[in-house]
Amino acid sequence: MAATAQANDMPAGACDCHIHIYDYTRFELAPTALSRPPQALWSDYRREQQALGLTRAVVVQPTGYGFDNRCTLDALTQADGNARGIVAIAPDVTEAELTQMDAAGVRGVRFMMIANGGGVMRWDMLETVAAKIAPLNWNINLQIDGRDFEQYEDVLKSLPCRVVIDHNGKFLTPVKPDHPGMKSLLRLLDTGRCWVKLSAPYETSQTGAPDYDDVSVLAKTFVDGYPERCLWASNWPHPGRNPQPSNRALLDLFPVWASSAEVRKRILVDNPAALYGF
Numbered sequence: 001m002a003a004t005a006q007a008n009d010m011p012a013g014a015c016d017c018h019i020h021i022y023d024y025t026r027f028e029l030a031p032t033a034l035s036r037p038p039q040a041l042w043s044d045y046r047r048e049q050q051a052l053g054l055t056r057a058v059v060v061q062p063t064g065y066g067f068d069n070r071c072t073l074d075a076l077t078q079a080d081g082n083a084r085g086i087v088a089i090a091p092d093v094t095e096a097e098l099t100q101m102d103a104a105g106v107r108g109v110r111f112m113m114i115a116n117g118g119g120v121m122r123w124d125m126l127e128t129v130a131a132k133i134a135p136l137n138w139n140i141n142l143q144i145d146g147r148d149f150e151q152y153e154d155v156l157k158s159l160p161c162r163v164v165i166d167h168n169g170k171f172l173t174p175v176k177p178d179h180p181g182m183k184s185l186l187r188l189l190d191t192g193r194c195w196v197k198l199s200a201p202y203e204t205s206q207t208g209a210p211d212y213d214d215v216s217v218l219a220k221t222f223v224d225g226y227p228e229r230c231l232w233a234s235n236w237p238h239p240g241r242n243p244q245p246s247n248r249a250l251l252d253l254f255p256v257w258a259s260s261a262e263v264r265k266r267i268l269v270d271n272p273a274a275l276y277g278f
Contacts, residue, residue, distance in 0.1 A: 009053075012269070013055055015232075015273070015276075016232070016234050017232060017272050018060050018233030018234070019237075020059070020060055020237065021040060021071055033065075035118075038237065042075045058085070059084070060110055061088045062239070063120070069089075069101070072087060073101070083105060084105050084107045084276040084278070086107065086108040087109060090125075098136060102136050107275075107277060108139040111125075111142045113143060126159070134160040137161075137277075139162040141166065142165055142166065146172075146185060149182075149185045163194045164231070167201075167235070168218050169218060170204060174214035174217075182221075189226045195229050196226070198222065198223070201215035202245050209245065212253070223263065231275070232268055
């Protein structure tokens, strides 16, 4: 791995674009939950955030809470303007409910579509939800097996709102940059209405830490070709991982993917500020 000292010099306004909060003292998991990750409070994350030199975050609704967004919304209140939220909503959500969530800092809806991933959103909800959130300038936050992008490329291109893709495309078996699914994702990025998170390489890598070489090839492809469409995220508290990966090690990997300080600032600060409205 290349030297990573630059990762310690965080630009002002650096954003972690994918974290989860679990507060079982006040918000119990939904009956649909498939697992019970360890409790992870906003105050716990703030300590990690400060240690890394980050100042903003995007709180993503955990699948275990189903359509109950209270824990995520509560974290936005605690963040005092320094966080934005991604929620889960039913297609019959009212305009008044959306407006209220928008005022609280919500900026998108999570579609977790990995098989057996525990998500409560379905493909037949996608177009209805997208139409409802488009006037608010929200995004669809999508997680699928990246090998399936060709199958959904046309419908994703047709949506009236922006789309954000999780975890370097989340190719459950890492692929080469010339794989049809990867080419499909790059075509989505070409539209100017799609973003990809450089995050959680440990979830799919077969080569493993610390360099995650197989996933790093994809991350570098995104950074080199689409720096204006990339976001960085930790995926704290790394649900399902025991032991948890090091947040510092994950952040130190970022300069390996993005060697230019100017590009890193764009990805850490400028892109999330524009996309999430900081």
